[in-house]
Amino acid sequence: MVCCFGELLLRFSPIANGEWIRQTAMPVYVGGAELNVATALAKWNVPVKYSTVLPENSLADDIIGYVSSKGIDPSGIVRFGQRVGSYFLPQGSDLKNAGVIYDRAHSAFSELAPGKVDWDAVLQQTSWLHVSAISPALTADVAAACTELVAAAAAKGITVSIDLNYRARLWQYGVSPVDIMPGIVEHCNVVMGNIWAANALLGIPVDADIHVKNQQPDYLNHALETSKAIQERFPRCTVVANTFRFDKVPTGLRYYTTLYTDGQQYVSPELLTDSVVDRVGSGDCFMAGLIYGLYNQHDPQQIVNFAAEAAFGKLQEFGDATNQTIDAITQRQQMITSLL
Known part of the structure; x- marks a missing residue:
């Protein structure tokens, strides 16, 4: 079973x-990065549980239901x-946009600290743990609890994945992410992010002028070098995935992704759209999609293609989590492949 841990x-x-x-x-949506992952996995018939901290009140009871x-x-x-923590985001905006307003101070999750949760109980019947870089950004105690969790999982032989989602507005407790995140990633087997997040969170070098070139071959080469650097620095890591999402004027975007494993980089098709419903x-x-493919032991090219198409399809859905079926994603994949 996959266990997804993070703040709801x-x-x-x-x-x-x-x-x-x-x-x-x-409109109000129940979300959080790790719950979004769990929701998709459940939709795709992967056994999954969710771990977070919620208060003892009726609102939290409704959410658990x-x-x-x-x-x-x-x-x-x-x-x-x-x-329960919350945030405000105008419709159509991006979480990295300045328009996001967080209201998560003093949430139940923010009260996490080492020794406060029985991780052995949380990890029962778990073969895969998924976390993100959002949680350690909240407080020093939450970061220490996250480190405690991933270390416990790694000691049990549980596969650990992490999303290097960088939220600069959250890192406000007086430390640099590069002082915290390497101690968490050293316990991880699967790392997903992009070349800029790897730089901000792990100190992996990034070409500050690559956006001037703005050419796909240069981005792909950079993804390869970043992936190799991550695996060299963190020996437990066997899979690194990078995503590239670029806005198109006025409302569209282009999107492609990479997956690096066993010394080879696999690249998804480039996906283009002229409009986006919801970027969250x-x-x-x-x-x-990445966990789904790895959990089911699909081949790397199939994994990166499916994950990219799933992510791209989510751009046309309102709400935090996807409602796409495996068949719908696969059919779009096949259509794109036939056009290449």
């Missing part, structure tokens, strides 16, 4: 320019603290 967040999604006030309405309704085992959820959760969907 409520996303309030107002219509921009005050329209949410005039309509007296604001929602998690269960998605086919996710909620047994990894720990109860203490006072509130696309990277989580790629991570889920």
Whole structure:
């Protein structure tokens, strides 16, 4: 079973320019990067449970019921603290955009600390643990608890994956990410991110002028060098994946990804769209596709193609988590392959 660990967040999604006030309405989504991954895996018939911290109140009870309704085992959820974290993101915006407003201070999850959770209980019947770089960004105690968790998982022989999602606005407790994240990644077998996140979080060198060239071969070569550097520095790591997402004027984007394993880099087709419905959760969907393929022991090219198509498809869905089926993703893959 896969266990996804991280903070559950409520996303309030107002219509921009005050329209949410005039309509007296604001959609609310239950999300969080790791829950998004768990939701996709459950949809794709991978046995999965979710671990987070929620308070003992009726709102949290409702949320746990929602998690269960998605086919996710909620047994990894720990109860203490006072509130559920949330954030506000205008519709159509990106989490990396300055428009995001976090309201997660003093959340139940932020009260995590070493020794506070029985990780042996959380990791029961678990063969794969998934975490992200968002959690260690919150506080020094949460970072230490994350390190404690991944070390416990690695000691049990559990496969550990991490998404190097970098949120600069969250790293506010007086340390640099490169002082924290290597101690977590050293326990990981699968690393997903991009060349810029690897630099910000792990100190892996990045070409600051690569955007000037803006050519796919240069980005792919850089992904290869970054992947090799990660594996050399972190010997447990056997798989590195990189994503590339570039905005197109005025509203579209282009997208492609890489997967490096056993000394070879595999590249997905380049995917293009002129419009995007919701950017939130696309990277989580790629991570889920990556875990799905590795968990089921698919071949590397099939894995990176599926994960990229899943992430790309998520861009056309409202909400934090995907509702795409395996068949829908596979059919789009086959259509694209036939055109190449």
